[in-house]
Structures are given as structure tokens and as C-alpha cells.
Amino acid sequence: MKLKDRSYLVTGASRGIGRGCAIELAREGANVAINFRSHPEEAEEVADLVRKAGGKALLVQGDVSDQKAVEEMVAKTAAEFGKIDGLVSNAAFSDRQNIVEADMDGFRRTIDVSMWGAFYALRATAQQLIKQGTPGSIVTVSSPHAVLAIPTSCAYNMSKAAIDHMSRTAACEFAKHGIRVNIIHPGWTDTPGERKFFSEEQLDEGAKKLPLGRLGTTEELGKMITYLISDDASYMTGGTLTMDGGVGLPWWSNRAEGEP
Template identity: 55%
Template sequence: MTQRDFEGQVVLVTGSSQGIGRAAIIEFARQGAKVVVNYHSNPEKAEEVVAEVEKVGSEAIAVKCDVSSYEAVEAMVAETVSKFGKLDIAVSNAVYSDREFFYEADLEGFRRTIDVTMWGAFHLLRAASRQMIAQETPGAVTVISSPHAFIPAPKAMAYNMSKAALEHMAKTAAIELSDFKIRVNIVQPGWTDTPGERKFATDDVLEAGGAKIPAGRLGTPEEMAEAICYMSSPRNTYMTGATLLVDGGISLPWWGKTGRAAPS
């Protein structure tokens, strides 16, 4: 029997036409939520997600929005409320990332990474929180971060900076919003098999790379979706300012392993 933690709830997930966001939207819907699918440049994929939501028996709308614009995010929240009457849960998932050494990086892409990944998270946090405060109802904002927040991975400076910043942002917001019963939590997905990763690597490279980490494989969007729903669930009202790491052990010193040895 499907768990129905989000019956009657309205959920907005940014960057949800594919990857982790898509999996999260479908899982929220499976558990009873009405959902808003946010996309930037691919309406066909967004409509495919809407169709998947309808298959599991819930309602969805697709909203185009560039989260780097605060005005656009405000308008998306307003459209959510116009359609469904409220907003209970927001998930900041949209990202952009290029992979270049910072001293050679195209600065337009560098700034775009920060504008989408850091400022986009802030824009959703602010707009969603203001709506929840106005409703005078409890709410939850879940911010999708990454081990990049604490691992200085090379060729990803803008992304690393953005993820580190949004974690401090989320914890500050958790304190400031506690009087309103609005929880703010963080999920740190590790290396996950998504279309975003395939921007940088082939199937063979991803398979070989995943085999090296302790879990022996990449994570799946569905596994990350379960973590997101857990942190967002109204069953977990004692969790705020918390961080959930779901990374298959990639943040452990796996490179120091020397092979298996049977106990003597």
C-alpha cells in the first residue's frame, strides 16, 4: 500500500522536468500531493511529467520559470496558489553547472551557475516562505545541496561555492522561520545517474566511476526522491536545519582503500 504522507498538500519543485526533480515530483504525487512541475527550456519533458503525475492519480501543472529571476519565481508561486489555493512544500532543486578550471572559465557560464544554483535557491526560499507566512500555515522548504558543499571538487568552483552558500542560507532560514512553523532542511545527493551528469560523461565513464565509490554504483533519482520526501514530510516536524547525506559513501576517503582483506 502506498504511503500517503502528502494527501491534500501542494508541492512545488524547481527543475523538475527531468532527473532528481522529476523523480521527486512523481513520488510526492504518488503520496497524494498536487504538484507544480517547473521547467526552463523543455516544455515537452515537463508535460511528460504532468502526464506521469496524472497516471498515479494526482493533479499537476507545468510552469516555465527561470529561477535566477526573483520576479519570475514570485510569479510561479502566485500561479501555484491561483491553481491550487496554497503552497505547503517547496523544493529547491534547479541547478546549472559548467566544468572548467576557474582561471580558464567562461565567466558568463560561471555567473550563470551561481545565479541559478545559489540565487535560484534563495529566490524560491524567499517567495515560498512569504506565501506560507501569509497563509498562516506550517510549511516546509527542502534545499537540494551536494557533497560539493564541502568537497572542493576541481573544475567546479562556481558550483562548489553555490552549494556551500545555500547550505548556510538554509540553516539561517530555519532559525528565522521557526516562529512560523516553517521547516527548512537540506538533502545532499551524491553522484546520481541523471541527464545532468550525462552532460559531462558517457555511460561507460559513469559506470566505471560509480564502481569506485563504496556503494559500487551511482545513485538513482528515485533514491534521492525518497530522501527529499522524507525531509519534507509533515510526519517529521521535529526536523529543521537538518542535513541528510545520501551519497553512497563518495564523501568517505574511498581512494585510500587497498582492497578487501578477510579477517584473520
């Protein structure tokens, strides 16, 4: 119970990595504010699982691309639980098209959610922690897209590269307040969001080609994020942990002779 009596906001927590993170935080004793924009039934299910794991749950609906909404959800978290101890900035959106063919509404939506949403959440959480006069821990869920120029993902690549630098800058500025900021790069993970781009057959076949031969799980990512946000990582700030199943390795060079 390394997070007993601590309270965290997790953005985008109704599904995928955010869901796995909320549940793992609760298993370590934390109270969790579960942010969601849509999927209210799934958010309620996450809240039930948080309570069953021993934590208190708070549902906070809101679009992270709305600065005022984010500031209100941080304030509500602190009011409900008596304080806030940190943030998992996880909410993201991605439309994928070639640059010259990109629908600009989807392009801007990707940046508004994945970059500005992360900034609003980090800024509001830090302001609340400083107001409280308490230390805290923030984890930014980024991506290998921050360093890999993956085609058709320009807006998402831009957003993730930006929030990596944002997080390192924040780590510099917030250290004097006892606020740690770290980054995680999840690889290809088995989440509902992947079904937007790939069929089940494509996911199965693609996973087999990865160095570890499978997709990551939200539970695995939740455990890594819980480590980063806890005192187990108390001497780590401005760092990046990668849990990607080896996708960043030159796995394509390990094919058998004669394979394409």
C-alpha cells in the same frame, strides 16, 4: 498518502532529481507544480505521471534566476491549488573549468541559477506561507560540493556552500512561523545532467569505484526528499541528510595493496 491535499512547487522538475521528486510527492497524494525552463515535452511527461499517481499537476515554465518569474510561479501554484505547502528547491546549473580559465558567463550563470535561484524560490515560498498563516516545509537540494572542494567546479562549489548556510539561516528565522527548512546532499546520481560531463563508459567505470559500486537513482532521492518534506520529519529543521553512496567516505584508502 502522507501528503494528501498538500501542494508543492518543485523547481527543475522536468528531468533528473526534480522529476523523481515530483513523482514521489504525487505517490504520497500531493499536488505538484512542475517548474521547467526548457524540455517542455519531458515536463509534460512528468505532469502525466503525477496525475497517474493521483496528484494534480501544474506546469510552470520559468528561469529560476529571474526573481520576478519565481515569485509569479509561487503565486500561480498557490492560486491553482488554493494554497502552497512547501517547496523543493532543486533547479541547478553547472559549468566546469579551472578557475584561471573559467568562462565568466558560465561561471555567473552557475551562481545565478544554483545560488540566487534557490534563494528566490525559498524567499517567495516563505512569504506565501506566512501570508497564508500556515506551516510548511522546504527542502533544499544541495550537494557534497558544499563541503568538498572539487576541482573545476568552483562556481558550483560556492553556490552549494552558500545555499546550505542560507537554508540553516532560514530555518532559524522561519521556525516561529512553523516553516521547516532542511537540506539534502545527493551523491553521484544517474541523471541526464551527468551526461554533460561524462560519457556512458566514464559513468559506468566511475560508479564501480564508489563504495556501493553504483550511481544513485532519482527515485531513491525522491523518496528521501519526500520523507524530509512530510510530517515524518516534523521535528527536523536546519538539518542535512546525505544520500551519496558513500562518496564522502575515504573510499580511496580502501584499495587493495599494490593498487595505484
